[in-house]
Amino acid sequence: MDVLDLFLVATSTIGFICVCKALIKFLKWVWVMFLRPPKDLKEYGSWAMITGSTDGIGKAMTLELASKGLNLILVGRNPLKLEATSKEIRDHGHNVEVKFVVLDMQKVGGVEMVKRIEEAIEGLDIGLVVNGAGLAYPYARFFHEVDLELMDAIVRVNVEGATWITKAVIPTMIKKKKGAIVNIGSGSTIVLPSYPLVALYAASKAYLAMFSRCISLEYKHQGIDIQCQVPLFVSTKMTRMKTSLFVPSPETYSKACTRCIGYEKLVVPYFLHSVQGFLIKAIPETFLDSYMLRYFLYWRGRGLSKDAKIKASTASNSEAN
Ligand SMILES: NC(=O)c1ccc[n+]([C@@H]2O[C@H](COP(=O)([O-])OP(=O)(O)OC[C@H]3O[C@@H](n4cnc5c(N)ncnc54)[C@H](OP(=O)(O)O)[C@@H]3O)[C@@H](O)[C@H]2O)c1
Secondary structure (H helix, E strand, O other), X not given: OOHHHHHHHHHHHHHHHHHXXXXXXXXXXXXXXXXXXXXXXXXXXXXXXXEOOOOHHHHHHHHHHHHOOOEEEEEEOOHHHHHHHHHHHHHOOXXXXXXXXXXXXXXXXXXXXXXXXXXXXXXXXXXXXXXOOOOOOOOOOOHHHOOHHHHHHHHHHHHHHHHXXXXXXXXXXXXXXXXXXXXXXXXHHHOOOXXXXXXXXXXXXXXXXXXXXXXXXXXXXXXXXXXXXXXXXXXXXOOOOOOEOOEOOHHHHHHHHHHHOOOOOEEOOOHHHHHHHHHHHOOOHHHHHHHHHHHHHHHHHHHHHHHHHHHHHHHHHHHHO
């Protein structure tokens, strides 16, 4: 065999291995997204607790879990919205027990939060916890423009909330030797290389991804499945986006979320988000960085002019009075 033959054999072998790897990856993706049977969530326990259960993704997940026959502990800051979610569960004809924990994660400290959650789950067969509560900027802004109150709220709700709630439920799950915890992360940190002008939000979600990956290894052998689920855009009050091909409704999205519970440490549950992520990752990072900066500068400009209009009309109203 001469050198040219050797070269041809080597390159075609490498090519064949690459094609096989890509094919296996694609088949695995099809299995995960469409064919893999979801876990029987009742096996973890008869109760599920959801934060952020009063709106958007968390609320849709609440209804989805109710349809699976799980009793629910709804955690939220607004008693009226908690009652409204509970009414929706009844209106859908789901015959499950519902309890509330009124908790404003922005105002309640960690130790107090743990105490209240421990009290709420005492004596209940708690199997699943979804940390869905989250907060973003009303619109994009430079880091120095984030006012202290908003900064405090994002850290408390996005980072501390999920951390303290996990701390409160883990001991019970260890005793039972089973349980599942889902932390809702964000595509801003997993799919994109940067999220300028929304830095604090993206960083808080990066924390959740790493936190989930680490503790999932710590507790896997204790029968506890910990996962960070990664949405890209979903049509909720947080994004104020209409539903479209890549922007599902919370109801569609929550079905995909529920199917994935208990499997990977980190997962993009909705198949079109996963396709979107794949396409985005094919774009060079420098291009994405500069595009994201321009994109958020535009939204910052829109937000500022909207704020200015609101201020002007408030001032003219108070002058008129
Ligand atoms: N929508 C998206 O495109 C998207 C993308 C990536 C990641 N995510 C993440 O997905 C999760 C759900 O987002 P979403 O779009 O469904 O948002 P959403 O519609 O604004 O709902 C957020 C939920 O969090 C609750 N919450 C906010 N501040 C709270 C506080 N201080 N104490 C207790 N609960 C509080 C809200 O309660 P109220 O009902 O009282 O406001 C609401 O139930 C968040 O973690 C978000 O970061 C969303």
